[in-house]
């Protein structure tokens with residue numbers, strides 16, 4: 001049978017078929033962070049002594065709340081820190097850290113054909129490298145550290161073919177949201193999304209990570225993209241990455257359980273209006289007339305309301321979706337020479353990204369614009385430490401989840417690409433880059449008229 | 456094994472793990488104490504729980520447990536005394552977490568779930584994969600043939616631990 005890319009990676013890692021359609025699947029890498037790892041790590045030590053399958057196949061870091069915000073989160077971080085030391089596990093502490101899905105690829109821990117798991121749903125990000133990477137619970141992660149394997153039901157594979165070219169103003173984030181809106185917020189459940197097509201080949205590795213990052217938001221087990229020259233060039237430029245890895249792609253005429261085709265030319269800059277990432281529409285569009293009442297009342301919006309009329313209270317650029325150097329450059333383009341009109345937080349995805357941004361002077365652009373430039377952390381994305389929203393506050397965010405309460409109890413979140421977040425931060429309402437340019441022109445016109453009058 | 460008890464119905468689709476337990480409570484290094492914060496992310500969560508304080512069976516909507524991988528969602532449910540969740544569908548990670556925590560995940564068609572949402576009491580026979588609502592006729596459902604074993608008391612980590620020699624042999628021959 002002709003196999004998909006996913007099938008090949010899966011087949012190469014099945015140790016044993018198990019009852020009920022399950023398989024014992026070997027994991028090449030287990031990623032650990034301070035929020036979900038401690039209970040599992042400690043229970044293995046308690047029940048099985050200090051036995052791990054292979055400490056060399058684990059990498060740990062502090063990412064969600066970095067540095068700790070109180071004694072409880074300090075204990076979480078310290079538990080991972082001391083455990084990693086005891087077990088001889090590679091560890092990235094505060095200062096040398098990053099959001100796991102940003103740090104793992106930039107340190108060369110992931111290469112095509114690998115299997116990776118982490119107690120974090122956005123592990124699907126790493127599918128950008130042609131790896132089978134998935135999020136799991138704490139106990140499953142403990143199992144993978146103890147025995148090197150997960151127990152999984154074999155997912156079906158959905159081919160998501162993206163033809164043509166993205167318009168100049170549409171980004172990988174807009175494509176990711178469009179995919180979710182197309183197949184539905186739970187349309188990917190039971191599937192791996194295998195992205196193919198000319199628009200995918202044209203994406204950079206960072207953009208592919210943004211796209212794969214949101215596969216979970218369609219309910220999919222993960223996303224995956226075949227490795228190519230772009231992948232090879234990224235890995236070659238990554239210090240510490242292995243030199244030997246095998247490029248893999250789907251067979252021609254591979255069979256898929258489902259296929260969806262999206263014409264990239266139709267992708268517009270989008271923003272979410274509802275309470276799940278599938279509830280989004282073009283920035284210059286309106287809230288749909290048939291929008292569910294529950295979403296509308298939580299978001300305090302009306303059917304048919306223009307999205308550009310929505311005023312915001314905060315803006316956030318960061319998270320494992322959009323916090324890499326390319327995202328920061330795109331945002332800086334917009335901020336350059338302008339001022340924000342709402343509190344704006346810019347949080348790089350890793351300390352390495354932070355240092356690169358500072359070498360390029362991006363931190364000056366953000367701060368000149370009046371935005372807050374922070375150290376790396378998950379930060380406001382999960383409403384756990386900095387930048388938490390109060391009930392009723394509205395934030396436009398480059399992150400991935402707009403669930404009720406996600407960024408703080410009662411807080412409202414609109415998801416968008418970094419450039420749209422930046423433009424909105426300046427406008428004080430939801431708006432696209434074109435809206436911003438139009439405003440600039442109007443302001444320039446008004447200034448000229450004023451000059452003419454005073455002359 | 457019979458799992459029996461009072462029913463709490465929250466017939467809504469897409470209840471995600473942030474609604475089951477918001478991130479601000481993910482600050483422990485063990486699985487304790489999560490039950491106190493169950494459904495704090497639902498605006499009416501506290502009132503719903505107070506309406507059936509003795510509930511042990513949750514009947515809910517499609518795609519239950521979507522979003523974050525946090526096993527804390529399963530711990531919050533078991534910590535509060537829930538022993539089963541009945542829904543038309545579950546998100547994958549939540550489903551896996553339910554099994555490893557012996558929280559029985561019962562998948563049934565929407566129409567059946569709608570009827571069960573009106574029940575006062577449900578008794579689930581885990582081995583037989585049937586349930587009865589308020590003493591009514593048995594309704595069959597299917598559990599994962601392997602993971603059922605973890606609900607019935609077989610330890611998940613012990614199961615994997617026993618597989619290690621085979622895994623090492625597979626890896627050596629890789």
Ligand code: SF4
Pocket residue numbers: 064099100120122318319320321377378381382399400
């Ligand atoms: S940035 Fe947000 S979504 Fe990504 S890992 Fe951190 S908390 Fe999760």
